[in-house]
Amino acid sequence: MTAGQARSGTERHEAPGPASDTAPGGGDGGRRDLADRPVSHAPLLVAAGAAALLVAAPLVLGPYPVTTATRILAFAVLVLSVDLLTGVTGLPTLGQAAYFGVGAYTAALVGIHVTADAAAQVIAACVAGLIAAAVTGWIAVRARGIVFFMLTLAIGESVHQVADTWSALGASNGLSGMPPIRLFGSPPLLAAGFVYWWVLAVAIAVFAAVTLVARSPYGRTLRGIRDNEPRMRALGYRTAAARYGVFCLAGAVAGVGGALWAAQARFVSPGDLGFEVAALALLSVVIGGAGSLWGPCLGAALVLIVRDNLSASLGGHGPLLLGLVFIAVVFLMPRGVAGLVGARRHPRTRTEIPS
Amino acid sequence: MATYLVSMLNGLAMGSLLFAIALGLSLVFGMMDVLNLAHGAVYLVGAYVAVALVADGGGLAVFVLAVLAAAAAGAVLGGGLAALTRAIPHHLDQALLTLGVALTVAELLSVAFGNEVHSIAAPAAVAGSVTVAGETYPVYRLLVIGFGMVLAVAVYVLVERSQLGSVIRATVADRPMVSALGINTGRVLVGVFGAGAALAAVAGVLAGPILGAQPGLDERVLLLALVVVVIGGLGSVRGALLGALVIGQVQAVGAALVPEYASFLIFAAMALVLLLRPAGLLPAAGTAVRV
Amino acid sequence: MTSATTPISATTPILELRRLTRSYGSLTAVDQVDLSVVPGERHALIGPNGAGKSTLFATVAGTLRASAGRVVFSGQDVTDLPESERVRRGMVRTYQHASLFLDCSVLDNVALAVQRAHRVAYRFDRPARRFRATQAAARRHLDTVGLAGRQYDKAVALSHGERRQLEVAMVLAAGPELVMFDEPTAGMSAAETERFVALVQRLPQTLTILIVEHDLDVVFRLADRVTVLHLGRVLASGTPPRIRADEAVRRAYLGSAKTEDLFIDAGEPQ
Numbered sequence: 001m002t003a004g005q006a007r008s009g010t011e012r013h014e015a016p017g018p019a020s021d022t023a024p025g026g027g028d029g030g031r032r033d034l035a036d037r038p039v040s041h042a043p044l045l046v047a048a049g050a051a052a053l054l055v056a057a058p059l060v061l062g063p064y065p066v067t068t069a070t071r072i073l074a075f076a077v078l079v080l081s082v083d084l085l086t087g088v089t090g091l092p093t094l095g096q097a098a099y100f101g102v103g104a105y106t107a108a109l110v111g112i113h114v115t116a117d118a119a120a121q122v123i124a125a126c127v128a129g130l131i132a133a134a135v136t137g138w139i140a141v142r143a144r145g146i147v148f149f150m151l152t153l154a155i156g157e158s159v160h161q162v163a164d165t166w167s168a169l170g171a172s173n174g175l176s177g178m179p180p181i182r183l184f185g186s187p188p189l190l191a192a193g194f195v196y197w198w199v200l201a202v203a204i205a206v207f208a209a210v211t212l213v214a215r216s217p218y219g220r221t222l223r224g225i226r227d228n229e230p231r232m233r234a235l236g237y238r239t240a241a242a243r244y245g246v247f248c249l250a251g252a253v254a255g256v257g258g259a260l261w262a263a264q265a266r267f268v269s270p271g272d273l274g275f276e277v278a279a280l281a282l283l284s285v286v287i288g289g290a291g292s293l294w295g296p297c298l299g300a301a302l303v304l305i306v307r308d309n310l311s312a313s314l315g316g317h318g319p320l321l322l323g324l325v326f327i328a329v330v331f332l333m334p335r336g337v338a339g340l341v342g343a344r345r346h347p348r349t350r351t352e353i354p355s
Numbered sequence: 356m357a358t359y360l361v362s363m364l365n366g367l368a369m370g371s372l373l374f375a376i377a378l379g380l381s382l383v384f385g386m387m388d389v390l391n392l393a394h395g396a397v398y399l400v401g402a403y404v405a406v407a408l409v410a411d412g413g414g415l416a417v418f419v420l421a422v423l424a425a426a427a428a429g430a431v432l433g434g435g436l437a438a439l440t441r442a443i444p445h446h447l448d449q450a451l452l453t454l455g456v457a458l459t460v461a462e463l464l465s466v467a468f469g470n471e472v473h474s475i476a477a478p479a480a481v482a483g484s485v486t487v488a489g490e491t492y493p494v495y496r497l498l499v500i501g502f503g504m505v506l507a508v509a510v511y512v513l514v515e516r517s518q519l520g521s522v523i524r525a526t527v528a529d530r531p532m533v534s535a536l537g538i539n540t541g542r543v544l545v546g547v548f549g550a551g552a553a554l555a556a557v558a559g560v561l562a563g564p565i566l567g568a569q570p571g572l573d574e575r576v577l578l579l580a581l582v583v584v585v586i587g588g589l590g591s592v593r594g595a596l597l598g599a600l601v602i603g604q605v606q607a608v609g610a611a612l613v614p615e616y617a618s619f620l621i622f623a624a625m626a627l628v629l630l631l632r633p634a635g636l637l638p639a640a641g642t643a644v645r646v
Numbered sequence: 647m648t649s650a651t652t653p654i655s656a657t658t659p660i661l662e663l664r665r666l667t668r669s670y671g672s673l674t675a676v677d678q679v680d681l682s683v684v685p686g687e688r689h690a691l692i693g694p695n696g697a698g699k700s701t702l703f704a705t706v707a708g709t710l711r712a713s714a715g716r717v718v719f720s721g722q723d724v725t726d727l728p729e730s731e732r733v734r735r736g737m738v739r740t741y742q743h744a745s746l747f748l749d750c751s752v753l754d755n756v757a758l759a760v761q762r763a764h765r766v767a768y769r770f771d772r773p774a775r776r777f778r779a780t781q782a783a784a785r786r787h788l789d790t791v792g793l794a795g796r797q798y799d800k801a802v803a804l805s806h807g808e809r810r811q812l813e814v815a816m817v818l819a820a821g822p823e824l825v826m827f828d829e830p831t832a833g834m835s836a837a838e839t840e841r842f843v844a845l846v847q848r849l850p851q852t853l854t855i856l857i858v859e860h861d862l863d864v865v866f867r868l869a870d871r872v873t874v875l876h877l878g879r880v881l882a883s884g885t886p887p888r889i890r891a892d893e894a895v896r897r898a899y900l901g902s903a904k905t906e907d908l909f910i911d912a913g914e915p916q
Binding site: 092094136139142143145146147149150151153154155157158159160161162164165166167274275276279282283286317319320322323324325326327329330331 | 384388448450451452454455456459460461462463466571577582585589614617618622630
């Protein structure tokens with residue numbers, strides 16, 4: 001995947017001049033700032049290959065790794081929502097775990113009281129995440145930068161406290177007793193592999209949708225806000241509305257992630273929407289490279305494996321390692337994994353700039 | 356009426372503690388735009404210092420020793436954080452760094468002290484109760500309120516009336532200008548960072564007999580401090596005081612009347628203030644444009 | 647040194663300032679300025695440093711709020727509208743220091759202006775490149791300013807002069823009726839200035855232009871009317887020849903010498 005990206009990137013910069021609608025080369029390979037370039041098929045092939053590997057995973061892996069992979073996928077959806085705000089729009093957030101939690105609780109409540117149908121749960125969680133973000137987001141989007149960051153944390157923690165004290169949600173005990181999901185009238189999906197495939201399908205759909213948003217005119221608007229918001233206003237943009245819009249969108253995405261999380265765990269607790277989850281989602285984006293969409297997904301896998309699987313060998317103190325990783329990442333790789341891949345191109349671009 | 360008085364006193368005690376905690380967070384933010392997410396962890400360090408030294412009560416002298424030890428630990432942590440964040444240019448990266456420190460410190464504390472809930476007894480000399488308007492009320496909490504009042508006056512005199520204070524306020528309003536005047540803002544920043552963290556750690560000891568010590572408390576305290584800062588106005592001492600008093604009351608009255616929805620009330624208070632006064636109730640001069 | 651190419655008639659003004667005032671505390675930077683600009687006019691605003699040009703410009707553009715007085719555009723009072731709403735009504739400005747989306751491609755920079763004017767800026771139902779009309783319009787504007795060959799480069803790779811050209815393309819793409827240039831030739835080389843003047847002269851005559859400029863040569867080549875600001879007030883307003891000959895302008899400033907020397911001396915920090 002990385003090699004393909006790097007190669008298509010170099011091609012672009014070696015032939016910048018004649019490229020036009022009819023030029024065959026180029027390919028934006030998911031890079032964020034050239035949404036208008038003609039796309040080559042190499043990244044698509046890589047993506048298809050990766051998807052095929054993911055689909056085949058349950059056939060070769062045991063149930064425990066499959067469960068882990070399911071959790072990673074659900075968490076990756078949350079990370080995508082953080083990336084939509086942080087990477088694409090330039091709004092660092094610590095509040096997305098709240099909407100993830102809203103989605104998870106919604107899905108669990110729907111599962112317990114209404115239907116075990118997984119699709120209905122996902123839709124309900126998506127709507128709930130959207131509404132929760134719409135209700136709370138206007139407070140946050142009035143601010144920018146570090147103040148926005150602080151407000152998202154305050155909102156996220158408030159929602160966490162609500163979950164922790166509200167008896168209708170089981171308060172600090174959480175919500176258990178969610179039945180196994182069903183799909184379109186199927187019998188309950190008890191095998192880890194089937195749940196995995198469902199979660200994978202939804203996660204891929206979300207990934208495709210977020211990719212589409214990032215490459216659409218709206219995505220361009222969001223990148224414009226990230227790069228130079230005053231200029232956007234001077235072009236006639238109502239930037240607060242645009243930021244509010246993406247905040248709601250990210251809330252909906254996080255809500256879907258929550259439903260997927262609940263589908264696998266069949267149990268939701270206040271810990272699922274705590275500070276640590278929000279911090280780990282942000283860490284995944286930072287490790288993976290803000291703005292790239294695939295990088296943060298890899299970051300999500302790494303972070304969750306460290307927290308859940310290496311934790312045991314660290315006496316349950318995975319967060320200690322993650323805290324140190326956080327500090328190391330800030331000092332060592334300010335642009336994340338995707339930044340490392342991109343960095344290979346940069347010396348080349350610079351020499352080509354006529355001064 | 357009398358129960359309401361008790362709630363109000365509880366709110367005042369909570370407000371005093373919150374003021375001590377939020378002050379450093381607010382000033383550090385106002386002066387250098389650093390959102391110190393490790394502030395709650397620093398508080399928790401103070402609380403565990405109390406667990407280690409005075410968990411079972413003990414004399415007033417030991418308690419004072421615990422306060423001093425926490426202040427020293429807080430100052431060291433704050434100084435370290437200041438040095439680390441100053442090595443990094445970008446504000447988001449600085450916040451991420453403090454987040455990493457927060458996770459690390461909180462986890463180290465849980466390694467050292469375990470995950471159980473520790474309660475801390477007030478020093479024996481002040482562990483009793485007095486009768487206030489027909490209700491018995493713990494002496495210790497009255498002392499905490501007194502501490503808050505003394506702290507408020509002391510900080511007011513220091514920040515609003517002294518030479519050092521005028522440098523601090525000017526740095527909040529326009530740091531490059533203060534640097535251009537030849538004043539070493541770096542030293543001021545490290546000093547404020549260290550002092551603010553020391554206060555938070557002291558608050559951790561003082562709050563011990565009220566809130567105890569347990570994993571996760573750092574998040575709750577950080578949240579409350581953030582809300583106080585947002586409500587009061589970033590970088591503003593008077594704002595931090597007013598915000599702390601408001602949130603202290605909202606918390607105490609909410610806990611007495613509608614315990615299940617107390618956390619809603621905190622959020623609602625913040626939303627209401629931001630709706631009416633986006634820069635906070637008493638914003639510091641020169642910082643309103645940032646919000 | 648053109649004289650008025652557009653007849654300055656009694657047409658309804660497109661931009662009208664009525665006793666516009668902006669103060670900073672006790673300092674009044676813009677003091678009760680009355681000004682009207684008719685459609686198609688190329689109006690220049692000059693005056694030495696501290697005359698209040700930049701403040702007046704920012705107040706008209708909406709970057710600063712007026713302390714008193716009104717800004718009327720196309721018959722509508724826009725005094726209380728934020729900058730973005732004024733842009734939507736056709737008042738578009740450039741920046742003294744080119745303000746671009748440096749991390750985005752040159753084409754994206756212009757497309758951002760176009761897609762807002764085309765009302766597709768919030769669409770996410772298909773990739774941006776599939777909005778053919780928007781992409782084509784953006785390329786056309788790049789072509790107008792001579793940047794067609796650099797559409798896929800990042801804006802950060804452009805030279806100073808090219809960034810100014812890109813600014814002009816973005817302004818044109820925003821669908822303006824009134825273009826406000828804020829010291830457009832500041833820091834340009836002689837050749838770049840020449841290219842800029844030619845570019846502005848090529849713009850459609852229906853476009854109204856308000857330009858704040860230090861370079862009086864540029865001013866007198868481009869403007870139909872010139873307004874001189876001094877200490878926040880309008881000192882004189884008229885056609886370039888009248889301003890050159892204006893005794894009040896000379897007297898008020900130095901009592902001797904040529905007006906242009908004054909502006910050049912005062913305009914450049916020592």
